[in-house]
Amino acid sequence: MQSKSPPSKSPWSWRSRAFRGLVYQLVALAVIGLAAWFLWSNTLTNMRVRGIQSGFDFLTQPAGFSIGESLYAFDSAESYLRAFGVGLTNTLRVAIAGIVLATLLGTLIGIGRFSRNGLVRGLCSAYVELFRNVPVLLQLLVWYLVLTEVLPAIQDAWKVGPFFLSKGGMNFPAPVWGPGEAWVGLGLLGGLVAAWFYRRWARRHFELTGHARSMFWLPLLLVLALAFAGWVAGGASTVLDYPRKGEFAVEHGGALTPEFMALLLGLTMYTAAFIAEVVRSGIASVPGGQAEAAAALGLDRRLEIRLILLPQALRVIIPPLTNQYLNLTKNSSLAVAIGYPDIVSIANTAMNQTGRAVECIAILMSVYLTLSLLTSAGMNWYNARVAIKER
CATH class of the missing domain: 1.10.3720.10 (MetI-like)
Structure with missing residues (x-):
């Protein structure tokens, strides 16, 4: 007598664990979405009732305040x-x-x-x-407290080589940026790319030969050498803006x-x-x-x-x-x-x-x-x- 094989489960049947898991996840997402919508709409309604403005349109308005420290220029009239x-x-x-x-x-x-x-x-x-x-x-x-109380006043700043240290912070020589520095940046970028390709090759080479020590030094030398080449190509500029003590700063x-x-x-x-x-x-x-x-x-x-x-x-x-x-x-x-x-x-x-x-x-x-x-x-x-x- 031929035995009957058990009926196969349809992937869309409720008896399928994968299907039930998908349904539970969709229901959970729907509940979370409804809860977030309710909280957001309720917040906006309460703010409107109390006359509180909302929205991100203020980002385009003038800020009206200055910022004491910035990597680039900022004016209070900016947004x-x-x-x-x-x-x-x-x-x-x-x-x-x-x-x-x-x-x-x-x-x-x-x-x-x-x-x-x-x-x-x-x-x-x-x-x-x-x-x-x-x-x-x-x-x-x-x-x-150490930097603002222990260190001397700006007029009596400590001088260590070309560096000045005082309650106003630390002043140091800074490069005068020009076209030459752009060549240095290109050299650094080229060195990083060359070092990346070398390390990929060296990993395979290491697996075959066991020479591992060059994997550490040669990528660093590639980066430094190409940066130096960019510095030479840019005119080998050595111009630095040195700090100097003024009357008040x-x-x-x-x-x-x-x-x-x-x-x-x-x-x-x-x-x-x-x-x-x-x-x-x-x-x-x-x-x-x-x-x-x-x-x-x-x-x-x-x-x-x-x-x-x-x-x-x-x-x-x-x-x-x-x-x-x-x-x-x-x-x-x-x-x-x-x-x-x-x-x-x-x-x-x-x-x-x-x-x-x-x-x-x-x-x-x-x-x-x-x-x-x-x-x-x-x-x-x-x-x-x-x-x-x-x-």
Whole structure:
């Protein structure tokens, strides 16, 4: 007697788990959409009843206030939109610089926790315990007080070589930008592209021959060599605008304000303590046999860490490192406490002048959400690149 096969489930049947899951997701999205629409419409209705204006049309109106620190010129007659642009560039400036410096400092301290020198290990441990357990806002205030109270007045600025340091900040020699500097930029861009292609080739070459040391130095040499070639092609300009002490201020050259320096120092020192722990835990996760194998091959401690331990520790380091980058970027919003004109400070001023609180908060949320998503996407891409793939 021939047995009957069970009837196949239709993909559109309620008995199908995949179909039910799709329906539940659509229902959840519809509920969330209705809730968002109700909240938005209710907010607009209440604002209209109370005579509160709404909308983003204020972004095209003149801002009416000046900004003390900006990467590009800004006048009070310009629009709120341009003012938000200034605040965004100020936020990006401190966030990018802080991420780079905190990564370098945190990596060195994390590696220092494994030093055979007891003094170095103790200092690195003390650094982590001190800066990790003091609130970041308090650290920002301490750095700001040090820079504005301990340092001398502008008229008595300390001079260290071509640099001036005072309560007004730090002044340094700045290049006089011209066509020659554009050639340097082109050289740097060409060097980065050449280094990227070389590293792709070197990875395959390393798998076949085992020559790894040139993978680190040659890309750097390519970038420097092509930048130098661009500098020569642009006329080899060495013109610098040196700062000099005037009657009431230090004039000319570049300048870093005490607000920017305090924010950068505070965020860097605070985040570096967490990055150090991330690096330490990542290296500690590598099996001890790897270090013994490196010693058996005759590698010294520096090559052991750079070629054996760190590459394997990256898969553990990168996910929590991404969180620290996100924290640093979002902690930069505390700049308002020391008077640095970041995007939060600009939004507060715009909110007080226009009364568009919902709109200004929406702009802030969109900016920080976008920065966080871009940072996460970049780090996830890098994590996929360095992940150890078993064959």
